[in-house]
Amino acid sequence: MSKEHEKYLKDLKNNKIKLRVTRILILVIFIALWEIAGDLKWIDPFLTSTPSRMCKSLVAFYNDGTLLSHIWITCYETILGFTLGTVFGTLIAVILWWCPFGSKVLEPYLVVLNALPKVALAPIIIFWVGNGMTAIIVIALLISIVTTIISVLSGFNEIDKDKIMLMKTFRASKLQILKHLVFPYSVPVLISALKINVGLSWVGVIMGEFLVARKGLGFLIVYGGQIAQLDMVMMSIVILSVIAFLMYEIVAFAQKLLIKNKSFEK
Template sequence: MNEEHELYLKNIKRSKVKITILRIAILVIFIALWEIAAQLKWIDPFLTSSPSRIVKSLVEFIKEGTLATHIWVTCYETVLGFVLGTVLGVIIAILLWSSETASKVLDPYLVVLNALPKVALAPIIIFWVGNGTSAIIAIALLISIVTTIISVLTGFKEVDKGRILLMKTFRASKWQTLRYLIFPACIPVIISALKINVGLSWVGVIMGEFLVAREGLGFLIIYGGQIAQLDMVMMSIVILSVIAFIMYEVVAVIENKLIKKDNVYN
């Protein structure tokens, strides 16, 4: 490794550290200004809460011993909805890619389902699968699966036609073409679908918990709003933000590993 390359790597590390410091600084400044504004009555703490009141509410829930249960319920529903939506979406995309006729026939239906507000189907889903966890997971699945199918299928179709023709020339089966060409070429698309599904799964779960739950962070948000306890609402939102960020970072780690693995093979 020459000096220029070492200098380049050092500059990259410095840039990453600088960005991390700036991100933390922005968050700290925001929290400090929020607390100061609430303490000096520049804003109404009853309407906007404050960091200190959120921490107080968090401590109270921890002492009651119920917060862990609410977090676990929401995380379980979200992860299950996320995994099912992603796996089933990719499988259906593969099936549609393997049959051009089925893809063309079902394309308008996928477009309509993607455009349809899923909250409109929530009462029907609750009636079909019951008033409980199964309904919440089903709503999260419905929201994420259509987007996954469309994005992954589009990625499959955009793979270089010349490469596909070359695979056919070597008499490769559709499975071989999928395994050795389509999937490696579409890793960025699949990762992008994973990142999108992180947010969509949370939307579906919180929406479901608003409607039917008796536990979970979504339930705390809607219950806190009903009894005018905005500290509870803000606490739940902050916890949701932290967990969603962690999920997104997990997907980012998977992305880095897959990209490094793909680079090794290339």
């Protein structure tokens, strides 16, 4: 390895460290300023809460033994809605790719469903499947599935037509084309769909919990607002942010592993 290459790798490592340190410093400074502003009454701590007040609320819920239950229920609903939306969305995209005529027929309907605010369907879903966890999961599923279908199908259709024709000249079946060409070349699209679905699933679950839940972080946000306990509201929002970030990082880590394995195979 040349000295220039070593210097490049060292600079690259140092830049990554600087980036992480800067991000942490920004967060620490923000939290410190928030706390100071609340203590000095620059802002109204009743309306905006403060980190220390949120920590007290967190400790109180933990001591009650209810915090982990609320977190678990919301995470369970989100992971299930995320998984079902991704799996069913990808399967439907495969079916539409397999049948181009059906894809063209359904294209305007998919566009309309994607543009439709899913919150408008929530009351209907509650009547259909009941007032409980099932309704929340279905709402999360519907929010993510249409986006998955559109994004994955677009990725499938962007595959080089010449490569498909080449495989057909070698008498490859449609299943072989899908397995050996379409899926491998659409991995970045699938990963992007996963990243999008992380956020959409959280939106669907929280929206559902706003309407029908008696447990979960969404319920705590609504209940805290109703009883004017904004510390509870802010605490729940911060917990949601942390868990959503962790889910996104898990998907990003899986993407890095996948890219690394593909590079190793090459």
